[in-house]
Amino acid sequence: MRRVSILAAIAAGTITMVSQMTAGQSADERLLGIPASAMSAPPHLKLDGPALPPFAYTVFCLRYQDECRTRPLFRGGPVLLTEARWASLKDVNQTVNRAIVPEPNEFGLATETWLIDPERGDCNDYAVSKRHRLMKGGWPARTLLLGEVVTVWGKHHLVLVVLTRSGDLVLDNLTPQIRPWSRAPYRWVRIQSPANPRYWNTVAPRSV
Template identity: 65%
Template sequence: MIGGVQWARAGLLTGPRAPPALARIELGRPTLPPLTYTVFCLRYEAECRSRRSFRGGPIRLTETRWADLQEINRTVNQAIEPARNEFGLAGEEWTINPDRGDCNDYAVSKRHELLRRGWPARVLLLSYGGIWVMTV
């Protein structure tokens, strides 16, 4: 402890004791989704239906699609009051269109609205980058 502040060291997964094979995700190798995503899919089954087809490649960013992106971004950002998750993983919950929420809630709400407007799921992939912090 330095000057009353306890410093933290970031580690991958569970910290320095994580087995080397679990320390990173490699492209092309299977990995499990975050538990909060699994719970989200149980709650919002329609959002997680299997959409195995990645045929069609990228979509064209037309003026209409650009307007959709701007409108949905603005609307969702104004509708959700930012709220920090003070409970870490135990308090993590992905909710579509809540009154208050964190970054995950914004992301799934925006994706939901774009899907409603007919955007293909293959171009609306979400990525989750979690960092586990341990105090030492």
């Protein structure tokens, strides 16, 4: 499968997009199957200044120290999104979304606990479980970043952001689709630093 076919699947949730193309679209827009407004968005999140990590993440690092381990050398950037890697992302996203029974935290941040592969859990558990499985599968930790967002209904939410050369992708328990970050309907708050998983940064406002 060519890389452009992978991108088409990401952007539109299907590879067969011919029937949805319009004559007024550019070649890139037709290939990706997404509107021009989405094409104009930057493919990568831009990190801003340093931010305190969520308190629950600090507790998570005490419980799962290897998940937050700083690698001795930081090399490389986003990975090339090959057919095998795309299949890996889809498999992990689908498997974790199905394995954990949704159980929202009704008692606020003070009682929040982030667990890997629990039977029941909320968005935090889905995100850290996906990151854990992908790292075990050989994905570099620098490309798997936990990100805090705010939903359109005002709820703080955790997702996993995967850095690829084709763009930053969002794995989310609220949808089965893997989306480019610019198509996730969220306000971005803070995200892990790719250089050190214990450090977090704010996210610069998107400019298009």
